[in-house]
Amino acid sequence: AAVKKTPGVTAKQITIGATEPVTGIASAGYNQVAKAANAVFKYVNARGGIYGRKIKYVIKDDCYGTPGFGCTGVPNTATQTHSLLGLPVFATVASLGTPTQDTVRALLKGDGVPQLFVASGSLDWNNPHQYPGLFGWQPSYNEESKIFAKYIKATFPTANVCFLGQGDDFGTDGLAGLIAGGVTPSDEQLYSVGALVTSSGASIAPYIQRFDTDKCTIVVLDSIPGATDAALGAALQLGYSPQWVISSVGSDPQTVDAPFVGKVPTDPEQGAISFSYLPTTTTSSPWIPWIYKVIKADPADFPGFTSSSVLNGDIAYGAAIGVAFVEALKATGKNLTRAGFLHTLQTTVFSQTPSLVPLSYTNSNHQGLNGGYLTTVISDAAQKPITGTVYTTDSSTTGPVTVAKKLSAGIPAWIK
Amino acid sequence: MKIEVVRRRFAVSVALIIIATVVAFLIAPTTHNGVAIAIVLDVAVACVATLTLPGLRSSHPVVARAALSMLGVVVVLFVAFFLPSASDFNLATGAAMSIVLLGLSFLTGASGQISLGNSAFMGVGAFTMAIWANHHATTPIFITLLISVVAGALVGLLLGMPATRLRGPYLAGMTLAFAVAFTAILGEFSSWTGGDSGLQLPSEARPPHWLVSLFHSGASPLTTSTLWLTEISIVVAGVAFFFMANLFASRTGRAMRLIRDNDVAAELVGISLPRARVIAFVVSSAYAALGGALWTLIDNSVSPPTYSFALSVTILSLIVIGGIGTISGALIGGIIYAYSTNVISWIVNQTGLNPQGNFASQLNGIIFGGLLILTMLFAPLGIAGAVRHFWHRARNRSSG
Amino acid sequence: MDAFLTSRIIADVLGGLTNGVIYGMVALSLVLIWRSTGVLNFAQGAMPMFATYVGFALLSYHFGYWACAVAALIVGLAVGGLTERLVVRGLYGKPEINPIVVMVGFLIVLEAVAAAIWSSFPRSLPSPFSSIDWQLGGHPVSLSPFTVYEIGASIVVMLLVAALFRFTNLGLQLRASALAPEVSRLLGVRVGRLLTLGWMLSTAVGVVTTILVSSNFFTGLTPQVNDGIFAFGFIAAAVGGLESPVGAIVAGVSLGIILQFVQDYLNSNAQIIVALVVLIVALMVRPNGVFTKSSLRRV
Amino acid sequence: MSPGTELPLLALEHVSVHFEGLRALDDVSFDVSSGEIVGLIGPNGAGKTTAFNVACGFVKPNEGHVHYPTAKKSNLRPNQLVHAGVARTLQGVGLFPHCSVLENVMAGGHLRPSGGFFASFLSLPIEVRSERALRSDALAMLERLNIADMATRLPSAIPYGIAKKVSVARALMSEPTLLMLDEPASGLDEAELDDFARLIVELRSSMGVLLVEHDMEFVMPLVNRLVVLNFGQVIASGSPSEVREDEAVIEAYLGVAE
Amino acid sequence: MIAIDNLSVSFGAVQALRDVTFRAETGQITAVLGANGAGKTTLLRTVSGLKEPKSGTIAMDGQALVHRKTEDIARMGVGHVPEGRGVIGEFTVEENLRLGAMTAKVNLKSGLEEQYDQFPVLGERRKQHAAKLSGGERQMLAMARALIAKPSVLLLDEPSLGLAPLVTAQLMHTIRSLCETNDLTVILVEQNASSALRIAHRAVVLHVGHVVANDEASVVAGDENLRQYYLGLVE
Ligand SMILES: Nc1ncnc2c1ncn2[C@@H]1O[C@H](COP(=O)(O)OP(=O)(O)OP(=O)(O)O)[C@@H](O)[C@H]1O
Numbered sequence A: 001a002a003v004k005k006t007p008g009v010t011a012k013q014i015t016i017g018a019t020e021p022v023t024g025i026a027s028a029g030y031n032q033v034a035k036a037a038n039a040v041f042k043y044v045n046a047r048g049g050i051y052g053r054k055i056k057y058v059i060k061d062d063c064y065g066t067p068g069f070g071c072t073g074v075p076n077t078a079t080q081t082h083s084l085l086g087l088p089v090f091a092t093v094a095s096l097g098t099p100t101q102d103t104v105r106a107l108l109k110g111d112g113v114p115q116l117f118v119a120s121g122s123l124d125w126n127n128p129h130q131y132p133g134l135f136g137w138q139p140s141y142n143e144e145s146k147i148f149a150k151y152i153k154a155t156f157p158t159a160n161v162c163f164l165g166q167g168d169d170f171g172t173d174g175l176a177g178l179i180a181g182g183v184t185p186s187d188e189q190l191y192s193v194g195a196l197v198t199s200s201g202a203s204i205a206p207y208i209q210r211f212d213t214d215k216c217t218i219v220v221l222d223s224i225p226g227a228t229d230a231a232l233g234a235a236l237q238l239g240y241s242p243q244w245v246i247s248s249v250g251s252d253p254q255t256v257d258a259p260f261v262g263k264v265p266t267d268p269e270q271g272a273i274s275f276s277y278l279p280t281t282t283t284s285s286p287w288i289p290w291i292y293k294v295i296k297a298d299p300a301d302f303p304g305f306t307s308s309s310v311l312n313g314d315i316a317y318g319a320a321i322g323v324a325f326v327e328a329l330k331a332t333g334k335n336l337t338r339a340g341f342l343h344t345l346q347t348t349v350f351s352q353t354p355s356l357v358p359l360s361y362t363n364s365n366h367q368g369l370n371g372g373y374l375t376t377v378i379s380d381a382a383q384k385p386i387t388g389t390v391y392t393t394d395s396s397t398t399g400p401v402t403v404a405k406k407l408s409a410g411i412p413a414w415i416k
Numbered sequence B: 001m002k003i004e005v006v007r008r009r010f011a012v013s014v015a016l017i018i019i020a021t022v023v024a025f026l027i028a029p030t031t032h033n034g035v036a037i038a039i040v041l042d043v044a045v046a047c048v049a050t051l052t053l054p055g056l057r058s059s060h061p062v063v064a065r066a067a068l069s070m071l072g073v074v075v076v077l078f079v080a081f082f083l084p085s086a087s088d089f090n091l092a093t094g095a096a097m098s099i100v101l102l103g104l105s106f107l108t109g110a111s112g113q114i115s116l117g118n119s120a121f122m123g124v125g126a127f128t129m130a131i132w133a134n135h136h137a138t139t140p141i142f143i144t145l146l147i148s149v150v151a152g153a154l155v156g157l158l159l160g161m162p163a164t165r166l167r168g169p170y171l172a173g174m175t176l177a178f179a180v181a182f183t184a185i186l187g188e189f190s191s192w193t194g195g196d197s198g199l200q201l202p203s204e205a206r207p208p209h210w211l212v213s214l215f216h217s218g219a220s221p222l223t224t225s226t227l228w229l230t231e232i233s234i235v236v237a238g239v240a241f242f243f244m245a246n247l248f249a250s251r252t253g254r255a256m257r258l259i260r261d262n263d264v265a266a267e268l269v270g271i272s273l274p275r276a277r278v279i280a281f282v283v284s285s286a287y288a289a290l291g292g293a294l295w296t297l298i299d300n301s302v303s304p305p306t307y308s309f310a311l312s313v314t315i316l317s318l319i320v321i322g323g324i325g326t327i328s329g330a331l332i333g334g335i336i337y338a339y340s341t342n343v344i345s346w347i348v349n350q351t352g353l354n355p356q357g358n359f360a361s362q363l364n365g366i367i368f369g370g371l372l373i374l375t376m377l378f379a380p381l382g383i384a385g386a387v388r389h390f391w392h393r394a395r396n397r398s399s400g
Numbered sequence C: 001m002d003a004f005l006t007s008r009i010i011a012d013v014l015g016g017l018t019n020g021v022i023y024g025m026v027a028l029s030l031v032l033i034w035r036s037t038g039v040l041n042f043a044q045g046a047m048p049m050f051a052t053y054v055g056f057a058l059l060s061y062h063f064g065y066w067a068c069a070v071a072a073l074i075v076g077l078a079v080g081g082l083t084e085r086l087v088v089r090g091l092y093g094k095p096e097i098n099p100i101v102v103m104v105g106f107l108i109v110l111e112a113v114a115a116a117i118w119s120s121f122p123r124s125l126p127s128p129f130s131s132i133d134w135q136l137g138g139h140p141v142s143l144s145p146f147t148v149y150e151i152g153a154s155i156v157v158m159l160l161v162a163a164l165f166r167f168t169n170l171g172l173q174l175r176a177s178a179l180a181p182e183v184s185r186l187l188g189v190r191v192g193r194l195l196t197l198g199w200m201l202s203t204a205v206g207v208v209t210t211i212l213v214s215s216n217f218f219t220g221l222t223p224q225v226n227d228g229i230f231a232f233g234f235i236a237a238a239v240g241g242l243e244s245p246v247g248a249i250v251a252g253v254s255l256g257i258i259l260q261f262v263q264d265y266l267n268s269n270a271q272i273i274v275a276l277v278v279l280i281v282a283l284m285v286r287p288n289g290v291f292t293k294s295s296l297r298r299v
Numbered sequence D: 001m002s003p004g005t006e007l008p009l010l011a012l013e014h015v016s017v018h019f020e021g022l023r024a025l026d027d028v029s030f031d032v033s034s035g036e037i038v039g040l041i042g043p044n045g046a047g048k049t050t051a052f053n054v055a056c057g058f059v060k061p062n063e064g065h066v067h068y069p070t071a072k073k074s075n076l077r078p079n080q081l082v083h084a085g086v087a088r089t090l091q092g093v094g095l096f097p098h099c100s101v102l103e104n105v106m107a108g109g110h111l112r113p114s115g116g117f118f119a120s121f122l123s124l125p126i127e128v129r130s131e132r133a134l135r136s137d138a139l140a141m142l143e144r145l146n147i148a149d150m151a152t153r154l155p156s157a158i159p160y161g162i163a164k165k166v167s168v169a170r171a172l173m174s175e176p177t178l179l180m181l182d183e184p185a186s187g188l189d190e191a192e193l194d195d196f197a198r199l200i201v202e203l204r205s206s207m208g209v210l211l212v213e214h215d216m217e218f219v220m221p222l223v224n225r226l227v228v229l230n231f232g233q234v235i236a237s238g239s240p241s242e243v244r245e246d247e248a249v250i251e252a253y254l255g256v257a258e
Numbered sequence E: 001m002i003a004i005d006n007l008s009v010s011f012g013a014v015q016a017l018r019d020v021t022f023r024a025e026t027g028q029i030t031a032v033l034g035a036n037g038a039g040k041t042t043l044l045r046t047v048s049g050l051k052e053p054k055s056g057t058i059a060m061d062g063q064a065l066v067h068r069k070t071e072d073i074a075r076m077g078v079g080h081v082p083e084g085r086g087v088i089g090e091f092t093v094e095e096n097l098r099l100g101a102m103t104a105k106v107n108l109k110s111g112l113e114e115q116y117d118q119f120p121v122l123g124e125r126r127k128q129h130a131a132k133l134s135g136g137e138r139q140m141l142a143m144a145r146a147l148i149a150k151p152s153v154l155l156l157d158e159p160s161l162g163l164a165p166l167v168t169a170q171l172m173h174t175i176r177s178l179c180e181t182n183d184l185t186v187i188l189v190e191q192n193a194s195s196a197l198r199i200a201h202r203a204v205v206l207h208v209g210h211v212v213a214n215d216e217a218s219v220v221a222g223d224e225n226l227r228q229y230y231l232g233l234v235e
């Protein structure tokens, strides 16, 4: 039958792409996300692919557009996205960053290319009316903060809460979520990423100093790992030890506190409260050994990774997105078109992926995961769930935080 | 020039133009729009006819420059029709970059002032474009481009005035500080500039419909969204090249070389140093702003980190490798910008390096930086200078 | 004055001093190279970064902090010397832009190579002193053993360099080699060796700064560790005048303190903007830097 | 026309210049009129170059004034000199090293009317025409000085004596009424000197000439008038023969006549 | 003594010196004369090692100088006052002199005093930047800086350039007496042939790189042909 050709799809191959900070200041940690997703694709390819098609994942460096010399000659996100379009690609998957992906929304929409599982918790990805092909993946900053708020209210009812967030929607959405959840910080500050880059972490210190003077007992951080480090360092320096509540984006125990190793006896992040929508390495989730297996099978991208290596948050994150994508492909069936794929995505509940709650979209909701559990950092390599109760909510101001009813199931048989 | 020569040339050209038009429509159905190809081929023939008129260069240099620029434009346009669309897009960004490079070639090459701030001048154009379009979506796109250029020129004036008193390293220091501070300045005006997320062009801020449809092929959706951008960028770059060639060959251009060579003697022939230096700054920043504004148009959006200091370094590298102080150097630099990433990933493929590996991902920097060093050490006038050198050598050898 | 305000001002001055000595050191190493070889070294951040990585690679062989620091200094001397011999040699007497461009290229290469070898992931350098502030009546005083070490080490290096130029024949020869290599050789000055020496010394000064910066709590060692401070250091050098080691130090420290107040009372974003304004104003008044003696143009 | 009957081209009136406590010029007055060649001489460090620089606006006088009476201007900045009809050569040759000899000479006509920046940018007819005229005038000037065959060479590739001529050609392109020459004879051999002296005498008919020079054999037969400086003060002025006999001048400068 | 044998030097296609042979004896002034571009400066630069010769030898008291580094030649006692003065403008007068004395290992203090006696202007201006000196003052500084190192060979490239007649005469006198009392070997390059011939013992005349005369100064001064064709001394 004469089927209209789907761009990026042949009988043998599906080409997809992503833009990522492979080099430059933002690359540390984040450059592992797409690699880990690719490890999953290679694993699946080695088992015959999906309906005979192997996944070819093309990762382009957009340097996150961060200032610094590490990025000389690297074109910006739009240029790199264009070069992906020229391949062509079936979709972009797990491209990273809020501002970067914002700039290519219209471009991808114009060409009808799905922009899947953007690696960012912004609310920008949930706009199916205007961008029908655009899908987020992780819980929004807003949702996460609402779950924090519920916990803070219940556990520390008299605490003096202060807030430090990044000066874009990461910080502002996070703050809004906190307030929507009933916790109004007594002091709220936003830092600028630009200043972080030009004047190193020291620019965070004044905020922490201020919280110390104001006697804040809880400090909520909506920060990237570098800024988390700076905040923890500044507090250490001042001899100030509030209860930290750190968003999942900036709390990965292994990424955080690289500067402290060998300088202080105990990891300053220990005891901090965070949030996870993926099973932590301390739990008995079957996904953890599975991800180890997949990553070990990819020595090209993860040289030296063994069973005793630390599975950091970025790797787990990438692997989880990889699984989500192959699951969705599998569910779409042999006849792969963009329309068919998007339809499947919006009508299926994917419960066999590593995330704690099933991944489900509808034609009016493209946000992605909507729940997880609270964790506490127990060492410089691990965090563990506080109670293990998985909460769920939505991004609205009124939507309540409830205990999740449906949890993800185990590993699908076909990739076991 | 003999009148018969002109007349004969004219007749031959008309004949060729008719043939070219027919050819254009013959190949049109398999590729793109016939009208566009026909125009391109016809102009090419006309330009070649003009350029081959004997003695044109010395008697009518302006006409020669115009014909050469136009020929360059139509040749690239023609090539663009047949390029895969992604390369097409690279061509558009490269064309815009070459405009920026022209400005720097003039400033640093001709007038001898070092600038590390051209990324910021570009940013001024890019953001003016986006901000204006967001507030006045109905302004025709070419007017918005012009407004951006004017904004760039004004900022150039503002920064150029203190800069005229500075020498070498101090000038480098001031322009560097401006480039580094630029993203922070954008941050201070985040209600205008969209903060860290930047701005999108509103959908109304597109070119007139007829222009898009002229280059519409219907072949793939990608082409509709980019081919016209490529065409616009190339045409604008052609115009920019023409004017810059004028400037280089003119009294003003000579004045710039004079102040670079010997400022005391230049003053004594009546050149006002501050004025000349400011003019160079203004021209350079206006050109940079034009390039930046085109980038906004091409990307359909603008985000602050694009215009960080790293871009200034890229700009400087490109013009040095291309050939500073030359016009062709800007062209070469633009082409390098357009295709260097492709070349580097090709190298990665050929060498069998793991493309996600540490080394492969840093190859860009290693190659770029290495080229920069080697160029300066062994061919300080860049590729353009080296080519010219070998050309002269070859000619001298063959003539005697 | 109320006590809170006083303590805030003291904290700002001390914090600014800590940053300021670092800016001053970067400025100083730029001045060193400028005065001794007439080159504006854009790789002044990257060369010591590289040397520090190499020196501290010894950590994995269980060497201590001081051993690594000494190793890094030695590697720094070598990196500086080799750079001068292999990269910079062909550039003397060329138009100003040539060395600038080459050193920008070198910077790009070094950062890329460092990232290729050691990755961009921050690496922790151990620190011999605690960074935890001393407390005074329950309030931190913005001063810790580490900051004292930082300021002390910087002051020692600064004094050494200033003395080198001010009082020694070696300093005079270094300057002469930069200003007039041919004439210097006619006077028996071993210009080649001195140029090399100038680069070695300034890279070593850079290594000291890099170690200080990357063993504090905030950054760790990354290939880009010096990018941010380079910009401020360069601004300080231009404000003070590239001819003047004392100017570099004074300008660096003042800039550090001013910017600390800016950060405290405005925001950190505004720091670089204020630095730009300071630079423009300073250069408007004295185009060759505040501390350079004006030299009249001879016709 | 005879000198002195009309306004002078250049007049220094009671000019003093101090450098950090040093009086480089102390109440110096002299003038130069059309049709005469005035020599400025004096021991090293007497203030000759400084007087020159004051006249050109490179140095501001601490006291006194510099007038250009015929042009009705005073205290000009260097780049305004040409407007007042003053052209100056620099000590050494002061050519533009990366521009051809022809371009060097064309530079001298920089101030001729042309359409300004936009005319350059747009290549307006006015620009094209004025450039064409400038080029042919510059070539004519080179012809006049018998150095037209050097037109396309770079300054580094021509002999020193010729380079000096080129610098004069450049000065003449602005059609000056006053020509100021700083040590024009230094570095020329004696045959070239003769040539040069002849050129200056020829120029006198259409302009005034002020020159600083140490070579007395060159200066004495050439000038109409000498002004002698010592320690920043005018110690003598007058015709060469008068000055040659002046006791103060002999003691301070010339040494015992041989 | 400086012995130069069959020295040829070229700049690419331009041959600046061809087969030049002569001796500059100890305790004598050897004047090197010739028109512009004759190769005089090139000769001195080659002796100092600033320019590699194409062929030929240069020896100083039997030691070969060719292929040695400039700084080593300087340390062997060759003082060179370059064309165009060559003082370091950014240095003060005293720093310039200090630099001159540095490598020669002579007593700085007495050296300075000696030079300040000889050139009193320099003493007055010791703290002034050399760039701010007048043309002639700079020339004096350059001389003083070479002399302070107590060289055994002195190469002077147009020392009278820009000096007032009185000073030129004094300078020539000084050079002559230094040469005779200290057994100095002087090679004096002069454009100004008559004043050079007046003090020189011997004279070498160069013409487009060739030696056209090499004789007692008085003989050269008396040779009508030489005077007219090569030295441009027209009566
Ligand atoms: N910028 C300055 N600062 C300080 N002193 C200066 C400056 N410029 C010149 N002088 C001094 O002023 C005096 C006059 O200098 P000037 O250059 O005018 O002398 P001159 O007559 O041209 O001498 P020469 O014949 O040697 O060139 C000199 O003693 C010189 O040292």
Ligand SMILES: Nc1ncnc2c1ncn2[C@@H]1O[C@H](COP(=O)(O)OP(=O)(O)OP(=O)(O)O)[C@@H](O)[C@H]1O
Pocket (backbone or CB within 6 Å): D160, E011, E014, E015, E016, E034, E035, E036, E037, E038, E039, E040, E041, E042, E043, E083, E191
């Ligand atoms: N760097 C150079 N490159 C090319 N040619 C040169 C160079 N230096 C000198 N020459 C040429 O070598 C020849 C001799 O020059 P040199 O400077 O030695 O002459 P000179 O006798 O000292 O003349 P002057 O009296 O002008 O100082 C000249 O023809 C000159 O053009």
Ligand SMILES: [Mg+2]
Pocket (backbone or CB within 6 Å): D048, D049, D050, E134, E135, E136
């Ligand atoms: Mg003088």
Ligand SMILES: [Mg+2]
Pocket (backbone or CB within 6 Å): E040, E041, E042, E083
């Ligand atoms: Mg000479």
